[in-house]
Amino acid sequence: xxxxxxxxxxxxxxxxxxxxxxxxxxxxxxxxxxxxxxxxxxxxxxxxxxxxxxxxxxxxxxxxxxxxxxxxxxxxxxxxxxxxxxxxxxxxxxxxxxxxxxxxxxxxxxxxxxxxxxxxxxxxxxxxxxxxxxxxxxxxxxxxxxxxxxxxxxxxxxxxxxxxxxxxxxxxxxxxxxxxxxxxxxxxxxxxxxxxxxxxxxxxxxxxxxxxxxxxxxxxxxxxxxxxxx
Amino acid sequence: xxxxxxxxxxxxxxxxxxxxxxxxxxxxxxxxxxxxxxxxxxxxxxxxxxxxxxxxxxxxxxxxxxxxxxxxxxxxxxxxxxxxxxxxxxxxxxxxxxxxxxxxxxxxxxxxxxxxxxxxxx
Numbered sequence: 001x002x003x004x005x006x007x008x009x010x011x012x013x014x015x016x017x018x019x020x021x022x023x024x025x026x027x028x029x030x031x032x033x034x035x036x037x038x039x040x041x042x043x044x045x046x047x048x049x050x051x052x053x054x055x056x057x058x059x060x061x062x063x064x065x066x067x068x069x070x071x072x073x074x075x076x077x078x079x080x081x082x083x084x085x086x087x088x089x090x091x092x093x094x095x096x097x098x099x100x101x102x103x104x105x106x107x108x109x110x111x112x113x114x115x116x117x118x119x120x121x122x123x124x125x126x127x128x129x130x131x132x133x134x135x136x137x138x139x140x141x142x143x144x145x146x147x148x149x150x151x152x153x154x155x156x157x158x159x160x161x162x163x164x165x166x167x168x169x170x171x172x173x174x175x176x177x178x179x180x181x182x183x184x185x186x187x188x189x190x191x192x193x194x195x196x197x198x199x200x201x202x203x204x205x206x207x208x209x210x211x212x213x214x215x216x217x218x219x220x221x222x223x224x225x226x227x228x229x230x
Numbered sequence: 231x232x233x234x235x236x237x238x239x240x241x242x243x244x245x246x247x248x249x250x251x252x253x254x255x256x257x258x259x260x261x262x263x264x265x266x267x268x269x270x271x272x273x274x275x276x277x278x279x280x281x282x283x284x285x286x287x288x289x290x291x292x293x294x295x296x297x298x299x300x301x302x303x304x305x306x307x308x309x310x311x312x313x314x315x316x317x318x319x320x321x322x323x324x325x326x327x328x329x330x331x332x333x334x335x336x337x338x339x340x341x342x343x344x345x346x347x348x349x350x351x352x
Binding site for chain 1: 240241243244247248257258259260261262264265266267268269272273279282283285286287289290291292293294295296297298299300301302303304305306307310311314317318319320321322323324325326327328329330331332333334335336337338340341343344348
C-alpha cells in the first residue's frame with residue numbers, strides 16, 4: 001500500500017480532510033465534548049496508517065501543506081481580536097492579570113509535580129513551556145536545555161487535552177463568562193485551545209487569540225528565572 | 231477578485247511576519263508578528279475588515295484541522311515518549327486543568343471587580 005500511495009501527493013490531504021469531516025459529523029450527531037474532532041480525526045488517520053501499513057513520511061509528504069496554513073491562520077487571529085477590541089480595552093488589566101495568573105500556575109504546577117515525582121532537571125525544563133504555542137515553546141525548551149522533541153509532543157497533547165476537557169472544566173469550576181473561557185483556553189492550551197474557543201464564540205476566540213501571544217511572551221521571560229529551581 | 235485580494239493581503243502580512251522573524255532577535259514566531267501587524271493595519275485603517283474577513287474566517291474555521299499532521303506525527307517519536315509517558319501524562323493532565331481553572335477564575339474575579347468599579351463611577 002505504501003508503494004502505491006507514495007506517489008500520491010493528495011493522499012495525505014484527502015485522508016486528513018476526510019477524517020476531519022467524519023469526526024465533525026460524529027461530534028454533531030452525538031454532541032459529546034469528548035469526541036473532539038481534532039482528537040478523533042487524528043486517531044482515524046493513525047489507524048488508517050497502521051492498518052494499511054503506510055509510513056508517516058508518505059502521509060506527511062502531502063499533509064504537511066495543511067500544516068503550512070497555520071502561519072496565515074495565526075495571522076488571521078487578529079480579526080476576532082480587532083472585532084472585540086472595545087471589550088479588550090475596557091478590561092485590559094483583568095485580561096493581563098488573568099493570563100499572568102495562568103502562566104504562573106503552569107510553572108508552579110510543573111515544578112511541584114516534577115519535584116514530587118523526582119523528575120530530572122532535563123524533564124522539568126522540557127515540560128515548562130507545555131502550555132504555550134509550539135513555535136515559541138521549542139525555543140524556550142532549547143534555551144533551557146530541555147528535550148525539544150518531547151516539548152513539542154507535550155505541547156500538542158496539552159492542546160488536544162485542553163480542548164477536550166474545556167467544557168467539562170468550565171462547568172465544574174463555574175466559569176461562565178465568555179472572556180474568562182477564552183482566556184482560560186488560550187493560556188492553558190495555546191492555538192489548539194483557541195480553535196476550540198472560536199467554536200464557542202467570537203469573544204472566546206478573541207480572548208484566546210490574545211492569550212497565545214501574551215502567555216507565550218510571559219513564559220519566555222519566566223522560564224529562565226525558574227529553570228534552575230530543579 | 232475579492233477572494234484573490236483577500237488572499238494576497240493575508241499572505242503578504244504572513245510574509246512580512248516571516249521577514250520580521252528573520253530580522254528581529256526576539257523569540258516571537260512569524261505568525262504572532264503577523265497577527266500584530268494585521269491588527270495594527272486594521273486599527274490604522276490601512277486594511278479594512280471586509281478586505282480580509284471572508285478568507286480570514288475561513289482559515290480560522292479550518293484551523294483545528296491544520297493540527298492533524300502534527301498530532302499524528304507524535305507516533306514518529308513514540309519510543310522517546312513511552313519512556314516518560316506516565317509522569318508526563320500525569321503532569322500534563324493535572325497542570326492543564328489547574329491552569330485552565332486558575333486563569334478562568336482569576337479572569338472572572340478581575341472582570342467582576344472592574345465592572346463594579348465602572349458602575350461606581352457612573
